[in-house]
Every structure is written in structure tokens, then in C-alpha cells.
Amino acid sequence: MTNLEARYDHVIIGGGVAADSAARAIRTAEPDATIAILSADPHSPVYRPALSKDLWSGENPDPASQELHTAEETGATLFTSTLVTELLPNSHSVVTARGQFTHYGKALLATGSSARHLPDVHDDRVLCLRSVGDYRHLRGLAKGGARIVVVGGGYIGTEIAAALTRTGAQVTLAHAGRQLLEHVFPASITGHLEQTFSAHGITVVPGFRLLGIDTGEELVLHSGAAESLHADVAVLGLGAELNTNLAEHGGLDLELGAVVVDPYLRTSAPDVYAAGDVALFDDPLLGLRHVEHVDHAQASGAAAGKNMAGAEEAYEYTPLFFSDLFDDGYEAVGRLQTSMEMREVWNQDRTAAVVHYLEAGRVEGVLLWNTWDSAGRAREVIAASQNGQLAPEELDGQITPG
Secondary structure, X not given: OOOOOOEEEEEEEOOXXXXXXXXXHHHHHOOOOOEEEEOOOOOOOEOHHHXXXXXXXXXXXXXXXXXXXXXXXXXXXXXXXXXXXXXXXXXXXXXXXXXXXXXXXXXXXXXXXEEOOOOOOOOOOEEOXXXXXXXXXXXXXXXXXXXXXXXXXXXXXXXXXXXXXHHOOEEEEEOOOOOOOOOOOXXXXXXXXXXXXXXXXXXXXXXXXEEEEEXXXXXXXXXXXXXXXXXXXXXXXXXXXXXXHHXXXXXXXXEOOEEEOOOOOEOOOOOEEEOHHHEEXXXXXXXXXXXXXXXXXXXXXXXXXXXXXXXXXXXXXXXXXXXXXXXXXXXXXXXXXXXXXXXXXXXXXXXXXXXXXXXXXXXXXXXXXXXOOOHXXXXXXXXXXXXXXXXXXXXXXXXXXX
16 A cells, blocks of 8 residues: 655545545646545545436446546545544644554645434445445345335435336335425425326335334334335435534634635635535625535535635635436525525426525525526526515516426
């Protein structure tokens, strides 16, 4: 195994899309800089959204097809299976779980987030889908006829359940709510999704709040309200937790559970930056927020890399997120919460929609349901509404659905 050098100009902690984007930006700006990428993952950086999207529906199921080729294309030295356990800003250094030690000129926290697991459940038939290893393992378990229960009716749970229908497995999607994605979509869309998932052979079990799993010959999943579910495999889509321990123990400022950064993605520690999931940044339209989606990881990683290499460019970007669920797809900008006022605009045959999410009369988010190439316009609508230049009754004609 390659040992760490005594010092690098740039040390990137994390092995995801933000780390890849940062390394590329640094290399473009500083061709001779030394870069180390320290990743706890045993695999090289990949385009992670494909783990629950393209690898199941495309022609090539091999995760190698999603390799970002970060080390080869940036000249960075990549250290996989390398967990950083200490960030020491006073000495500009980091320590790994193996006791290796290196100094940095600039450091980037791109540590992302980790899937929530059930405590005290240790069985290789119970898993989350977060890494290449998780994907390979689930592929091996998802044989034709296997009974697979996906727990969680949110973003990742619905994607995984839809993906698994392509394997011939018997798929059950159990969730705590009344309808899928009810916290982000209006009833007009959640009702359609319920019908679509059922039409594709998925058994949807609402009101299922997972309390525990018995791991005998078969898995038995228990809920407080619904009856128990029996399965060969359980996939947990219970959300994620930000990986901020390193920042917290390093004395960096945290707020709202994330790492506080300035407009240039600098943390409270000198020469330490943060990007991706863990960064609490000032969205130019929506204020302080952290975003756990790939568009933000790419954009903030690139911005951090540029600034680590000497640029003084503020990160002024409102990211989008996206998904495909069978024949439907969407992009969204901003905050989507059904606790807000929702104004829906549908096309004539009700196959596409634009949904505006308002709070105190101002647009906080826009859902583009089967509506494409409109994310830029959605940002303009949010900006105009936030500035008081666009009244709620004027929203209907701003973006054409479809």
C-alpha cells in the first residue's frame, strides 16, 4: 500500500462527486500542485446517482461504467479505504485510522453523508444502497423471485423499489406515511405514483413504521401499526446523516447540523474548505441551507477547488435535484414541502405539470414534473417572487408544462 507523503498542496477528504469536481478544478488552475484524495470507500469515485438509476435501467449494469477516473484524469493520488480520523487545523494536518499523518496547504471536507441503519441489526440480507459494494451485493441478492422489502417512501426508497422491478424480484415498498413522497408532492402526483407502482407489480404498504427486524431463516420486519412483513432481503431507505464528526472534533463551526462556510466555501478553520452535503452555504435565492444532491456536489466541489487554488469566486448557485420513476421524471429547484401552499399548472392531458411551492406568498421551490429544460427559468421565477416582482396569481403562465 502507498504511504502518504509528508505534505500535499491540497488534501481532499472524501471520495464522491464533490471530491472529483474539486480535484479537476484544482488541476486546471494549478497544473503542478500535489493533490491527495483520502476516501474511506474501498472503490474509486463513481457517479453515485447511477447506483439507483442507470445501472438498473440501462444497458450496462457494471458499476465500472460509472467510474469518474478521477486519479487518472487529475493526477491526484487516490487513497481508498482510508478513513481520516482527525483534522488538526492548528498544524494543517490530518491523521488516518491507520495512524498515517500528512500536512496540507489547503484541505477540503467532502465527506458527504451516510445512510441511516437500524442499530443492532447485523445481517448481510439487510442493507442500504449507498456505495458500489452495496450495489454489487444487492444485485447478487435480487434474483428472480426473491422477496425484497424496501423500507422508506421517500426519494431513495422509491428509486430503489422502481429499480428492483427490473430484476424479477417480488418487491414490496413499505413506508410510514399514507402515500409515497407525500412530504414533497401534491396529492395529484402521489396518487398517480401509487397507481404506477402497483401497475409495475410493487406491493405498497403504507403506515409501516419499522421497529425492528428478526434475522432468522427469513427476515421478519416489524411495525407498530401494520402487520409484520416477511422477506428474503430488506433494503433500508431511511434517509441519511451528514458526516460531520471530523469537522466537529476539529473545532469547525457547525450550524443546523452542517459545516458553516462563507461565500467562498471556506470553513471557520484557516485553509479548510467544505463542499457537497456537509456544507451549510448561503443560497443566493433561499438563504442558508445544505443540499444532499449531486448537482450541488458537482457545482460546490468545483467552486471549492477553484478557490483552494487561489480564485476568489463566490459560490452563488441554487442547485437542482432530479429523479426518474418508471415513465415519469422530474427536476426540482429549491425547497419542496407539502406544508407550503402549492399552486399546480398542468398541461391539457395532465401528463406534465409545474408546481410552485409558496411560503408567505413567495416561491420557495418549483417542481418540474415531466417538464424539461426549465430549471433555469424556475430559478428566475423564484428570484422574481422572492424580490416581490412576481405575485402568486401571475405564476401560472411563467413555465409551460411538458
